[in-house]
Amino acid sequence: MQFQVEELRRGTWLDEEDERLTTFVNLMGERRWDDLAKASGLRRSGKSCRLRWLNYLRPNLKHGNISVEEENIIHQLHERWGNKWSKIARRLPGRTDNEIKNYWRSHLRKKTQIQQDNTHNQLEDAKEDLLLFQNADHTSAQRSYNYENYHGWSVEDSGGTECNSIDAFEFSLASSPYATRMSDWISDLSNDQSQINYQDECNSIDSSFCFLDWTPDDGLIWDCSAGSLWDMN
DNA sequence: AAACATCTCAACCGCACCTAA
């Protein structure tokens, strides 16, 4: 006697499959997906049913565009946690990890790269400017500096002493008006890198994402007026 | 208008972890 193993369906879900899945999830709850898949008669794996439900059919899901506020949250949480999509998704009610992951890949990753490239170019320009400045100002100590990475500066004076803070760098420059402007500008740039500060207005009609939320596990508060995260730890 | 390139996003895959027997 031979058993005919019924082939599982794959690919895009049909409307009637969605309806059937919804009916059976309401009957059986969001668990035992393999059992649910069999009971429903859907020729889908339990895993596929679970994914379809969680990412598409579940109530209270948002299917629209990601708002500016949501984008800011994603950006900042990704800086903090990296590719912890499910963790980030928990901060954005109605959004799924899959959605956030896709959004990051198609929008924010590119933006971040451009931002980093711009920063790098600006710093390269600054190097050139500073060399010109040094050549023109012989009263200043001979100094060299290097761009260490996009988060910070490393400054080296002629005696080989290295200092890593922007304050030290500013102090190290001569106090001519040009040098002052240069150091102010570099200071701003450094602040921009250490905390990306979005100034986008936070007066959206959909304010459900401008939530103040502090949970003991990560101690983060989203400050909608400032458009940034506060770390309460 | 057609061909090609790029983007988007739903769905799949594989692995790690959890849990119950």
Next chain:
DNA sequence: CTTAGGTGCGGTTGAGATGTT
């Protein structure tokens, strides 16, 4: 303690949509 099935997660794929030449 071991094992098998279920679940969650991050990475990847591929079809369709959209943009560009």
